Amino acid sequence: MTLQECYAAMGGDYDDAMGRLRSERLLQKFVLKFLDDGNFKLLCQSLADGRQEEAFRAAHTIKGMCQNLSFRALGKSSSRLTEALRAGESDTRELLECVMEDYRVTEEAIRAYQAGLN
Numbered sequence: 001m002t003l004q005e006c007y008a009a010m011g012g013d014y015d016d017a018m019g020r021l022r023s024e025r026l027l028q029k030f031v032l033k034f035l036d037d038g039n040f041k042l043l044c045q046s047l048a049d050g051r052q053e054e055a056f057r058a059a060h061t062i063k064g065m066c067q068n069l070s071f072r073a074l075g076k077s078s079s080r081l082t083e084a085l086r087a088g089e090s091d092t093r094e095l096l097e098c099v100m101e102d103y104r105v106t107e108e109a110i111r112a113y114q115a116g117l118n
Helices: 003-010 014-021 024-034 039-048 052-069 072-086 093-117
Strands: none
Touching (some): 003 024, 003 093, 014 024, 024 052, 024 093, 039 052
16 A cells, blocks of 8 residues: 555545655654554543543644644544534534544554555
8 A cells, every 4th residue: 555545545635745744755754653642542531531621632633633644534523523622512422433433544544554564
C-alpha cells in the first residue's frame, strides 16, 4: 500500500497534506507517529469518567492533528465532538461513536501502510 492509497482508505486528502508538508518522507513520519498519540484513549476514558474538560482537550488535539495531516473523515467527526464538548453538551455518545469508527478506519489504514514498509 502506498501512502496515497493509505490516505484514500482512511478518507484523507493526500494532495492537501503533501501541499502542506512538501515531502512524502516527512508526511510518512507524522502519519506513522499518529499511532503513538494517546489522545484517543484519553478522550474515551475521560468521557467514560465524566471528565468533560479533559475530554474536550483530547478531542481538540485530535481535531488539530487531523487538520494538519489532512485526515478528513476523522477530522470532521472529531471537530463535531469538540464543538459539542465546548458547548457543554452532556450526551455525546453518538458523536463519540462516529469518532471511534473514523479512528478505527484511520488506524487500520495506517497499520496496513506500515505493514507494507517492512
